Amino acid sequence: MSNIGKSSEKRFKFSLINQGCRLNAAESQRLISSLQKKGWKLASPGEAGVILINTCTVTHRADADLRKLIRRLRRQNPQARIIALGCYVDHYGKAEGADLSLPNPQKMRVLELLRNGEFKGKRKRWKSRGFLKVQEGCDLACTYCIIPKVRGRSRSVPLGKIREELEELLKEEYQEVILTGIHLESYGRDLGEKQGLLKLLRSLEIYYPEIRFRISSLDPRFLNPELLSYLLSSPHIMPSFHLSLQHRSAKILRLMGRGSGEGFEELIFKIKEERPEAGVGADFIVGFPGETEEDFSILYRFAREVPLTYFHVFSFSPRKGTRAAEMRAKIPERISKKRAALLRGLGRRKTEEFARSMVGKTLEATVIKEGEALSENYLRVKFDEKLPPGRRFIFKIIGFLSPYLRGISQG
Ligand code: SF4
Structure with a gap:
């Protein structure tokens, strides 16, 4: 080399x-x-x-x-x-x-x-939003997931290190930072802390009041009332919540090793009651071994009835080395695909409905490239002005042409 x-x-x-x-x-x-x-x-x-x-x-x-x-x-x-x-x-x-x-x-x-570089020009941004890893690995054992094997047990990045990295991101003038981790709610446990994620967020809010943070993903099973109440009330946290739900049939969730799904509905309604403008997304897996038509209907009805604003839908694909890969009652690919398409179609309709409800409102959004920004509640906004990538602006939303909102910058 x-x-x-x-x-x-x-x-x-x-x-x-x-x-x-x-x-x-x-x-x-x-x-x-x-x-x-x-x-x-x-x-x-x-x-x-x-x-x-x-x-x-x-x-x-x-x-x-x-x-x-x-x-x-x-x-x-x-x-x-x-x-x-x-x-x-x-x-x-x-x-x-x-x-x-x-x-x-x-x-x-x-x-x-890779040593001895010579380039001295202006550094080029890779992305318009900063990504910051605060946690790695996972102590759980969802039956379909290989991550605990390949990434090991949960480890938290200490606050000092997180601050160093945030200082770097600030030098590069990032105004939005996405906090990432494999299982964020485990943050701090290996450091012997209870409520580690909550403490971390409170510290970051004090040290970096100018940054708005987005939380990459939350596992509803570990979202305790104090953490939830902070996430819903802090102006430093973007009203954008991505929930790792995976399914709603209690039988399938148990087979996945992810509890029973009790409380999912209450959680989503609570988020929307307290922050009606929030984007609330979910990950779903369809075609998990043993998923009957009835299980899929439970999931579909749930997804239709709760105020989710977008879905990420995955067709189950067995991962060698996981328990789910050994499960019988495999679902044929054509059925998985059909179910995934149905759920994705519903997700698109719900996103459109949510986006339309934003017309006439004002939203903060981070410019991600020329003429396009990503709103605090995770919608794409097109605009005509020349605005620098990475900066946050307030936009008046004047229309919707699928899949984009149309906005005018208010500065
Ligand atoms: S799916 Fe997420 S919570 Fe479950 S084992 Fe994998 S990383 Fe951990």
Whole structure:
């Protein structure tokens, strides 16, 4: 690896492709920022001397996507060194076709391997919103999930380290920061703290009043009343809640090892009662082994009747090494696909209905690229003014043309 990036005009140019969760996104952002400080310049995969791929292995499909991606990058840029990082490598030992594979614990070694950059120009932002990993790993054991095996037990990033990273993000003028983790509500437990996430959020609010935070994902089973009340009342927290629900049939949730779903409805109605403008999303898995038509109907009715504003729907795909992969009563793919399509269709209608209800209101939104912003409640806003990416603005919402709101900046 000693001659990485030293042989052509592509030297000192790198590209980073992020796959999977927001935790990966946070790590990718850190890598980019560190490499840029070392003088490396962010470039497209076609122009880069080194291509980093921060991999995911949540499903078999993710694995297949990675292999396809490496083949495509090889064709597109045969000279580039391809380095695979993270979960895929943890799971399989290495990524076929990559020049180097580094598992999660060694991910940051890539910084030692890529030294002596020369680029002195203005640093380029990778994303318009800052991603900050505060927690890693998981102590739970959902039957479909490989993450506890590949990422290990829950570990919290200490407040001092979080502050260091936030200072970096502030230097880069980020105004919105997404706090990420595999299971955020476990934050602080390994440090012997109760209410660790709540304490962390309260500290961040004091230290960084200028930043608005978005919480990447919440597990309703661990959302205690104090934490919920803080999330619903703090102006520093965006009214945007992504709930890891997965299903609503008590039978399927038990098979998933995720309780019974009791209290899901009350939680969602409470959020909307206290913050009617909030975006409330959910992850759902359909086609889990044993899911009957009746189970799916329970889920569909639930999703239709509660005031969720968007869904992320996944078709179950068995992950080798998990208990769910061994379960009988597999659901044929065509049935899973049909159920996923039905639920996604419902999700789109609900998002549209929610978006229409915002017309005439004002919303704060972070500019994510030219002419487009992401609202505090997780809707896309198109606008005509020239506004810098990464900054937050108040928009008057004047219309809706699916899938975008139309807004005028109020400054
Ligand atoms: S909570 Fe369940 S699904 Fe989420 S990371 Fe932990 S084991 Fe996996």
